[in-house]
Amino acid sequence: MTETHRAAAAAHRPPEVRRKRRDVIWRYRALYLMLLPGFVYYAIYVYAPMYGAVIAFKDYNVIKGIFGSPWADPWYKYFKAFFDSPYAWQTLRNTLLISLYKLVWGMPPGILLAVLLNEVRHEWYKRFVQTVSYLPHFLSMVIIYGLVTALLSQTDGLLNQWIKSITGEAVPFLTSTDWFRSILVASGIWQNVGWSAIIYLAAIAGIDPSLYEAARCDGAGRLRMIWHITLPGIRSVIMLLLVLRLGHVLDAGFEQIYIMYNVHVYPVADIIDTWVFRVGLVEMNFSLATAVGLFKTLIGIVLIVGANRLAKRWEGSIW
Structure with missing residues (x-):
């Protein structure tokens, strides 16, 4: 019509x-x-x-503005410039790998913590653990980096002092390409595990208690009830959060990486956003930065639509 x-x-x-x-x-x-x-x-x-x-x-010029700037020739000029860059595939690979690591290792701890807290019978202890676990979520990433540095610094980090006292040599955690991604993922998990658990605890609270009572009458233990009642009961929430995360798979956490990385770990830590910040914004190449941002958005839309269709099989779709 x-x-x-x-x-x-x-x-x-x-x-x-x-x-x-x-x-x-x-x-x-x-x-x-x-x-x-x-x-x-x-x-x-x-x-x-x-x-x-x-x-x-467009060949954007700050003085001429959006309307006054001429159109790029050809129209895909800046998309081609990004993919022709020697760092394009390196940044794409780093972005996907870091996002995949955060997705695979970041979701299970929140689910596990929520399940464990749900099994705690002492309310005061449950509230204490929950409060302590989600407090890091409210810390600035600069503070998180300060704590990581105080622990892992090669010169005076607490962990490195202990390692040096045993082996005689300190480990360059923050400047090593072998360790940087692990530290990045681990610090992200520590910061967000408590906050993620809140969502899963809310989903667990919505499970019908009569299911647990029936399982107890049938002789099921706690592990059986977790496996057959708790986890299936929050399956739709898990799939929903997975779909939402897949939509941001090319983000990889700009703030965290920008604060924590250095020139020594560029080969494994430089992602699309940090590359765009340096090349597109610091050098004021706004057209290139916008082209890469638009490319990220299109990929994100494709991923979230595909993941949503897949999630419909487990009743965890958004629409």
Whole structure:
């Protein structure tokens, strides 16, 4: 149906249908007013800036602006410039590997912590562990890096002092290409495991308690109930979070990597975002930065749509 046909159909709707719709809107006016600030925010700061994506197809000049800058020739000039760069595939590989490591090693600890906390019978101990575990989530990444440095610094890190007292040599954890990714993933898990567990605990709380009672009557132990009731009960939430994470698989955590990496670990730590920051923004090549950002967005859309279709089999889809 074309827009003309839709407009004609709307004009010929019975007056009572239009009146009923106005009555519904008026009845829920408070909810619509509550929705308005969020709508305005997204319209101004999310959807309106999307027009800036056109910079990826222009030889953007800050003085001339978006409208005055000439179109790139050919239109894929900056996409080609990125893929022709000697660092393109290295940054792509690093981005995918770090994201994969965070996905594979980052999700199970949150699920495990939530299951363990659910089995704790002393409420005071449960609250204490939960509070201690999710407090790092609110720490700045600069503070996290300070703690990592205090622990792993080659000169005066606590762990390295202990290693040096035993072996006589310190391990360059923060400047070693062999250790950097592991430290990156481990520090991310420590920071976010408690916060992730909150979501899974909320999902576990929604499981029907009669299922556990029936399992106890049948003689099932705790491990059996976890495997056959708890984990299947939160399966849809796990799949939902997995789908959402796959949509950001090319992000890999810019802030964490930018603060923690150094020139010694560029071969294993330099991701798309850090490369764009250096080459696209520091050198003021805005067209290149926008082209790579648009490429990331398209890949993210493909991944999240594909993951959502796959997740429908386990009732964990978004739409």
